[in-house]
Amino acid sequence: MPVDIVPIEESHIDGFHRTLDFVARERRYLAFLEGPPLVSTRAFVLDQGIGTDLIRQSLAAARGFGFHRVELTVRENNTNAIELYKKVGFETEGMQRGATQVDGVYENLILMAVLF
Numbered sequence: 001m002p003v004d005i006v007p008i009e010e011s012h013i014d015g016f017h018r019t020l021d022f023v024a025r026e027r028r029y030l031a032f033l034e035g036p037p038l039v040s041t042r043a044f045v046l047d048q049g050i051g052t053d054l055i056r057q058s059l060a061a062a063r064g065f066g067f068h069r070v071e072l073t074v075r076e077n078n079t080n081a082i083e084l085y086k087k088v089g090f091e092t093e094g095m096q097r098g099a100t101q102v103d104g105v106y107e108n109l110i111l112m113a114v115l116f
Contacts, residue, residue: 055088063116071113075100082110089114 062070072090074081086092090112098106 051084052088055084059088059114067116069113069115071111073099073109073111075102076108076110082112085112 059070070090071093072085073096074085076095082092091114092110093113094111096109096111099109100107
């Protein structure tokens with residue numbers, strides 16, 4: 001199934017905002033989901049700073065909206081992502097042992113956050 005990445009349009013904002021409001025209000029978290037393989041696009045976007053730019057812009061927007069904290073979890077073996085998150089200011093706060101199962105194997109999740 002092809003995935004199209006398109007610039008956000010004004011028509012997307014209302015639905016996106018409602019989703020964020022629901023998650024924040026209910027303190028529910030999005031489940032760990034695995035998307036389709038990105039093999040065809042991975043080489044194109046690797047080492048170009050796109051992920052770093054997106055995260056920095058997202059954090060700037062969060063700060064602008066008055067957020068005090070942004071948190072995430074990342075699988076312990078995803079060292080590239082962990083280094084990226086550290087690079088943009090996230091700090092490790094803890095670990096959830098055996099918190100997720102991927103292909104029948106339990107993996108640890110690293111808890112990270114950035115405070116403004």
